[in-house]
Amino acid sequence: MTKYQYMTYDQYMSPADFKIEKMNRNESRKLVRKIMTLMPQNVLFSKHALAELENDDLTTTDALNILKSSDSKIIDDGEFEHGSYRYRLETGNIVVVICFSSNGEHLIVVTAWDKRK
Numbered sequence: 001m002t003k004y005q006y007m008t009y010d011q012y013m014s015p016a017d018f019k020i021e022k023m024n025r026n027e028s029r030k031l032v033r034k035i036m037t038l039m040p041q042n043v044l045f046s047k048h049a050l051a052e053l054e055n056d057d058l059t060t061t062d063a064l065n066i067l068k069s070s071d072s073k074i075i076d077d078g079e080f081e082h083g084s085y086r087y088r089l090e091t092g093n094i095v096v097v098i099c100f101s102s103n104g105e106h107l108i109v110v111t112a113w114d115k116r117k
Contacts, residue, residue, distance in 0.1 A: 056114040
């Protein structure tokens with residue numbers, strides 16, 4: 001297995017484990033960078049994200065590249081949905097929506113899509 005976990009977040013977390021404090025886009029980008037640099041094994045994917053990646057002919061590697069890329073931007077502050085604040089990382093072609101665990105040690109890819117389709 002690679003350093004990334006391709007198992008879904010629901011195998012590790014309950015809804016009570018999601019971060020419910022809103023961060024601004026700079027704080028959330030710093031947390032993404034920290035997790036990707038220091039704890040990349042703590043990146044999880046929702047079942048929905050895996051299905052949407054496949055629907056758009058994208059892979060988990062594509063999503064991870066967006067998370068690692070200095071070119072990806074978080075345009076807006078967090079948006080509260082389904083019990084957690086979610087953040088959109090965007091490039092010119094792909095959007096990845098993420099949320100964080102309450103302790104800030106896990107990053108969950110909630111969904112993703114190819115903007116060209």
